[in-house]
Amino acid sequence: MALPAVQALGQQDVFTEKVTSAGNVAATVNNLGMIGNAFSGSFNVEGFPSCEFPANSGVEHIFDGGLWIGGIVDGEVAVSTGAADDPSGYATGKQGFEFTSKTPLQERSSLFDSPFFRPDAISHQDFFSTFTDTATRINTGGGNIQINNHLRPLGVEVEFEAFNWNFSFANFFIILNYRIRNISSRSIDSLFLGYWVDGVVRNVNITPPGGSAFFNKGGNGFIDSLSMGYEFDAIGDIGFTDSYVATKYLGAEQNGQCPTSPNFEVHFNSWQFQNSNDPLYFFPSNDLQKYGKMSTGLNHLPAWPTIETTLNSPNNRSNLVSVGPFNRLNPGETIEIAFAIVCARRVFDGNPAAANTPRQRANLIQNAQWAQTAYEGEDANGNCMLDPGEDRNGDGRITRFILPTPPDIPPMKVVADDHRITVYWTDKAEQSVDAISKKMDFEGYRLYKTAVGFDVQNTQDIFQALKLVGEWDIAGNDRFLETGFESIRLENPLTFPGDTNVYVYQYTFENIANGWQHVIALTAFDQGDEVNRLESLESAPLANMRRVFAGKPPNKGFALGDPFVYPNPYYAAASWEGASTSEEDRKIIFANLPQRCEVRIYTLAGDLVDVFTHDETYQGRDSRWFSTYSDPQNAVFSGGEHAWDLLSADNQIIARGLYLFVVIEHETGQKRRGKFVVIK
Template identity: 40%
Template sequence: MESYAWNFTYADAFVILNYTIRNESEETINNIYAGIWADASVANMNYTSIYEPGGGFNWYDNLDGFDGSVDEAGFNRDIGYQYDLDGDDGWAQSYIGINILGGSVPRPYWDTYFNQWVWTSSNNEDYPGYTMPLTDYDRYQQLHSSVPQGTGDLYTDEGYPNQSNSWLFMTSAGPFGSQPTESDSSGWELPPGDSCNVVFAIVTGLWSGSGDDSPARRANLRTNADWAQKAYDGEDKNRNNILDEGEDIDEDGVIDRYILPEPPPVPNMTVDVGDQIVTIYWDDNAEDFIDPISREKDFEGYRVWGARKTFGDESAEFTLMAEFDKTDSAYADIGYNTGFDAVQITNIDGEADSVEINDRYYHYKFINEDVKSGWLNYYSVTAYDRGDPDANLESLESSVYANRKYVYPGAKAATDDWPDPPRVYPNPYRGQAVWEGYGSRERMIWFTNLPSKAEIRIFTLAGDLVDVIQHDEATYAGADIQNIDENKNPRFSGGEHAWDLITRHDQAVATGLYLFTVENMDEESSLYGRVKESKFVIIK
């Protein structure tokens, strides 16, 4: 079995399950029917407290139904679904559904069936036709037949039970196999060693409006089921398992499935970290992207995101710092039509250009100033498209997490003249800095104005050696500090190094005045071996 899921906003309400059925026996299997049954029990565990009388989870207030409406391609959706009777006062106003998307047998040659029954009961007074299958024979019969639809006070307008209970439901389809046994393809077989496949979708959807279950209230369920179907169909628009003329979008001679409209690719990005400043660079790799469905270059613009600590809403993980998009008059209603001049890298003649950093060329830059040194920040750049109004598809944006870069702003490594003396911040250190955790090993101060390579030696006033720190701009990743997560691969400015106030004997330092020296260890520097001194205070 293979499963497929997407994190796009329009496609995050379904999962596709592709089952491969292989005949491992020595006998030919005729007319395979496949189905998924679910005891979904739609509810919300937070609706009522489990510690109050009558509170907690209730699986006896569900109803089932079957949506056989026709989609825009002219095929029946055939979604078996379940929902909570009253929506738990707004806490469980949603559907869960199961439908069949396709398989090794082309769509015209298999049918879909729907069944429902009550848990632990093979029969019941109100609905004698809704029985739980107890034998393999009964199960096979039920897989290729549907429950009878009724009329009257005990049934919904669509013919299914309207008395809530612990209902189960099943969506099934068939026949399936690898070879047809009838000239009209109404029968199929699976010889020994052969395989066939059946593809299901588990679909969810919020109620569209309130009131009783109805086609209008199932609008979101239908929309999500249609996206699942489009994802499975891929290039096979008419669902006949044949690559017909005009369907081979990428011209590879193979039906490509499990494809959906995609946002532009994540921009290649890097950052340069300085003293209270971060410069973000990215290239234009997203601009020539061709959407796999529309086959159009639909790139529209970029968004620059920063950590909540930069500025803005403290409750949000990211803050939108800037947005830039095309000025194309044909899509003037999308974005702000700013153009890219504000971030475009140019040459001395003002023409669009690029800058090379670590063997990669970048075409845009954004400068974030007044960023507090010593604080963990992070940045990302996303690319977004113009959407597809004809398909009722909103603009799609690349993931804000995909190229996130963590940074600690601070002073650059000292140059050959090393004009400024090294120092420590915060100084004095008063018990706990805001950027720290609560553990004794999560405290942190910063040494700044360091050469690219340096040895820091810390002493008490009595001259006792407290600790020795080796600094190397090229390799420093904060690995010696518990408060810095080296797995995030943070970027540093090069001229700063953190210390966790733990001595070389693995003890926490005491309150007092401390002296330190910094020796330039860069053999290529004209100041190699130069030593500078300074001091700091710790108050606990």
């Protein structure tokens, strides 16, 4: 007999999604505890990545993924899943998507300068929500929708949290934390918890998502010592991905204690997408099969060495990392469990990506260890108890999700000019207090810049592309370079209109190529902590960077000369346009423009091709190149230049030939004319 539903009809809160942006993993997270957007919905409508690493690279890692909860209630197996095999991902009532949201996805931050700052925040960007499995039908406001095949709710409520940090030693993982409470009147026995992920490591700038050929190129594996299943691009966009993604079990507590069940184990399963024929790699389609997968891992079978070889070969698979059994979960009791989504660049060792050698996985292992460090928090040795000296806040219990902290990010302002970029910053970071040592241990600053053309490589990895151009530290303390700060200190501190910061330091880059993208990053680093055996820590470059385009300043009254276009002539597929073959990703630059003006473009015959307006606050939002290869929200321009995508007002590709343009200054009505050539 089927178990009665705890709540036959549930009122679903609005489905909400957000994108992680504190670190270098840009992943869509929703209020049902899922990760990824299945390359649909917000991926197409809002431009949300599914699980992109590095951020803005186009290298995706996950289709979607969600929490699995399975147990035995009144002698019957019941499993509730947050996501499961489906070609188009989540939709209300769809089989496998069995949770109902109680709250929207909310945000908080531990960063004082964040608009989401809250004292109770855990990481630099927390997302949090509450959902349940208790409803079998959902009231959407427009009618009641049956959750397909969700017949045995366990009767649980889940408080979900997602954590991500901007630290350079922690910006490659997202922690997913679930606090699961039995809100029914029945006990749950032999409980297993898991996280299922449909991974796909492909570069969507090279190969748009869709079709079986997009999804069947991944190899899979499991590292038992790290409780971590992973996927990599074995034969897909080779040279354009070079990346791993992993699901790692971090730890769990039942009623505040670590798991004590004598049979508690970590299980790993992997199966082919919607394959119902293979006796080993079939996808589970009912509760009994799902529970079987959760409670019996491939990694515990005698044939595991052979299975490992099979999983390493390319196919369209998903992974499930599950743990259990937990002790009986009685009504009102709680289990808290954490998983990490870990990304890593493949280490090049001369072997093909499909080889998946230990050396190639070295970054993945190191990154996973940092995720575990974050979870352990005060429990530095991971033994599930507070040893002498570990209880740093004196509350008598293990405080998790703590990382050592570098100095605060130094507030920075970047100004673009003609062949010049100037960086200003404050001295606020010098007052930073380390969270562990409680000391003011600031030591110095580091300034980074990318080389010309870094952004149009096969895969954009800003962290790797940033090169150190300057380092300054405290003089006279026998540490580091002993440079002092006099060479960068302003004689008189500066302020800017609408900006409350007082800028104390300045560095200027000269002879900068106009029109090219340069990423500038500024960090602060500390002295290290010998007592706690910590090396010097540095604030995250990616958390304090600007994408800067040097160029002509605003040309009021055309006092600086006539407007012009570059490159002129324009050649299709110019080196500064990148690997994309899309016509929307072309650009030429109109320069020497007034602060506010209108630009009209004509054919030689006098036919109007396109019109756009310009003002000095321009950020590249009307050209798709900047969405593909840059970030308009974080871009700095000189004020007198504007990119055009070489598409007509009707979004048509223009022909080669000579074109004329007219620039009309709004303030004075003055006009200037020019011409440019398109060669294809």
